[in-house]
Amino acid sequence: MSEQAIRRVAGAVGGLIAAGAALGLGYLAADLSGGPWPVDAVGVQVIDWSPGPVKDWAVRELGTADRPLLRVGICVTLALVAALAGVLGSSTRPRVRRSAVVLAGVLGVIGLVFAITSRSANANVVIRIMPALVTLVVAVVAMQLVVRTLHRPRRAGQEQEEPAGFDRRRFLLTVSALAVAGAGGVGVSSLVSTGTGEAARAKFRVPRPTDPAPAIPAGAQVSVPGVSSFVTPNPKFYRVDTLLEVPRIDPGNWELRIHGMVDKELRLSLSDLVNRRLIERDITLTCVSNEVGGPYVGNARWIGVPIADVLKEAGARTGADAVRSTSVDGLTIGTPLSALTDGRDAMFAVAMNGEPLPFAHGFPVRMVVPGLYGYVSATKWIVDFEVTRFQDFSAYWTDRGWAVEAPIKKSEAKRS
Numbered sequence: 001m002s003e004q005a006i007r008r009v010a011g012a013v014g015g016l017i018a019a020g021a022a023l024g025l026g027y028l029a030a031d032l033s034g035g036p037w038p039v040d041a042v043g044v045q046v047i048d049w050s051p052g053p054v055k056d057w058a059v060r061e062l063g064t065a066d067r068p069l070l071r072v073g074i075c076v077t078l079a080l081v082a083a084l085a086g087v088l089g090s091s092t093r094p095r096v097r098r099s100a101v102v103l104a105g106v107l108g109v110i111g112l113v114f115a116i117t118s119r120s121a122n123a124n125v126v127i128r129i130m131p132a133l134v135t136l137v138v139a140v141v142a143m144q145l146v147v148r149t150l151h152r153p154r155r156a157g158q159e160q161e162e163p164a165g166f167d168r169r170r171f172l173l174t175v176s177a178l179a180v181a182g183a184g185g186v187g188v189s190s191l192v193s194t195g196t197g198e199a200a201r202a203k204f205r206v207p208r209p210t211d212p213a214p215a216i217p218a219g220a221q222v223s224v225p226g227v228s229s230f231v232t233p234n235p236k237f238y239r240v241d242t243l244l245e246v247p248r249i250d251p252g253n254w255e256l257r258i259h260g261m262v263d264k265e266l267r268l269s270l271s272d273l274v275n276r277r278l279i280e281r282d283i284t285l286t287c288v289s290n291e292v293g294g295p296y297v298g299n300a301r302w303i304g305v306p307i308a309d310v311l312k313e314a315g316a317r318t319g320a321d322a323v324r325s326t327s328v329d330g331l332t333i334g335t336p337l338s339a340l341t342d343g344r345d346a347m348f349a350v351a352m353n354g355e356p357l358p359f360a361h362g363f364p365v366r367m368v369v370p371g372l373y374g375y376v377s378a379t380k381w382i383v384d385f386e387v388t389r390f391q392d393f394s395a396y397w398t399d400r401g402w403a404v405e406a407p408i409k410k411s412e413a414k415r416s
């Protein structure tokens with residue numbers, strides 16, 4: 001291989017590793033700040049922009065692998081562009097070489113734009129852009145370092161146009177250091193976040209219900225192949241959300257804001273919530289996308305605070321007909337006020353089958369409303385609850401073509 005060919009390959013490898021370092025350290029920054037990892041900011045936007053049929057296809061064909069695959073897809077795209085940037089960086093022409101660093105900067109800025117515009121209940125822009133900013137800075141600096149190793153500075157007397165040498169030793173040192181930094185970022189972050197998240201969830205004691213559910217009738221729980229069990233075990237419970245990373249909320253910082261068309265605005269901490277009257281109920285949750293006999297349905301024993309109690313204390317004003325609830329990831333759900341006050345057991349749930357809510361199912365608090373499809377009622381990781389009117393807002397799924405109101409129709413067999 002010619003010197004220039006070697007340099008080109010080194011440039012591609014170096015570009016890849018520079019991108020890895022930027023993404024790895026950005027991942028750590030995301031974990032520490034609570035802001036979105038730029039890859040996920042892009043991914044969530046892709047999910048939000050995907051038309052319904054594309055989403056349905058992805059869920060059907062890829063199942064739960066759709067999200068990791070989306071991340072992988074974005075990373076592979078980035079890697080290709082970064083490798084190309086590295087190749088540009090190997091050019092003997094200083095102008096072309098500089099474009100490598102510019103390209104790294106452009107990728108970083110794209111991440112930044114997605115982070116700024118990402119839907120998130122976290123209004124703090126500084127937190128929101130922190131990971132993308134770290135990624136951008138590391139990307140530019142790392143690319144610059146890599147490019148430098150590809151071109152040993154000219155000795156005095158050397159011709160301008162003469163290609164400068166490739167400093168192999170410095171190249172290897174630089175890419176190794178960058179690789180360690182990137183992998184270290186991801187490693188440290190997974191240790192930190194799973195550790196603190198699990199500990200917080202483990203510390204949360206499932207409260208004793210004031211109004212417990214009756215024992216499950218004998219014979220309801222059968223173990224016949226093909227017949228689903230009466231209670232769906234948590235690890236087998238279906239999951240629908242629009243995220244790439246499951247939120248791990250610190251329950252100590254969690255707060256539920258109840259506001260809008262109410263006489264008295266409320267802000268409830270987790271202990272405020274569990275110190276109220278608690279009911280325990282067996283409630284079936286189902287997705288509107290579930291077909292008869294399909295997988296998107298589950299039954300669990302939930303413990304929670306009746307939403308009607310909280311609404312009574314806040315005092316919903318006349319004229320209000322809806323609640324707009326928001327999860328920590330910024331997704332909104334619209335629920336008819338009547339379904340929350342008509343005597344059915346709509347609740348802010350804190351426990352699922354005797355456990356704190358699993359992270360994937362909304363820890364620390366989610367809504368559960370009997371008789372409504374999940375997308376109009378079952379807000380996970382809920383942080384905001386606004387009493388309002390349907391005419392004054394539109395929720396996430398409604399914006400994507402689903403009906404505003406969606407009661408589950410009973411005993412209506414599928415006609416063909």
Ligand SMILES: Nc1nc2c(c(=O)[nH]1)N[C@H]1C(S)=C(S)[C@@H](COP(=O)(O)O)O[C@H]1N2
Nearest residue numbers: 238239240241242287327374375378379380
């Ligand atoms: N925050 C949030 N809550 C959400 C959703 C979501 O995407 N994000 N999806 C809804 C939909 S469409 C359904 S069917 C149920 C699924 O709840 P599960 O994932 O606990 O089974 O949650 C609802 N709550």
Ligand SMILES: [Mo]
Nearest residue numbers: 287288374375
């Ligand atoms: Mo759903």
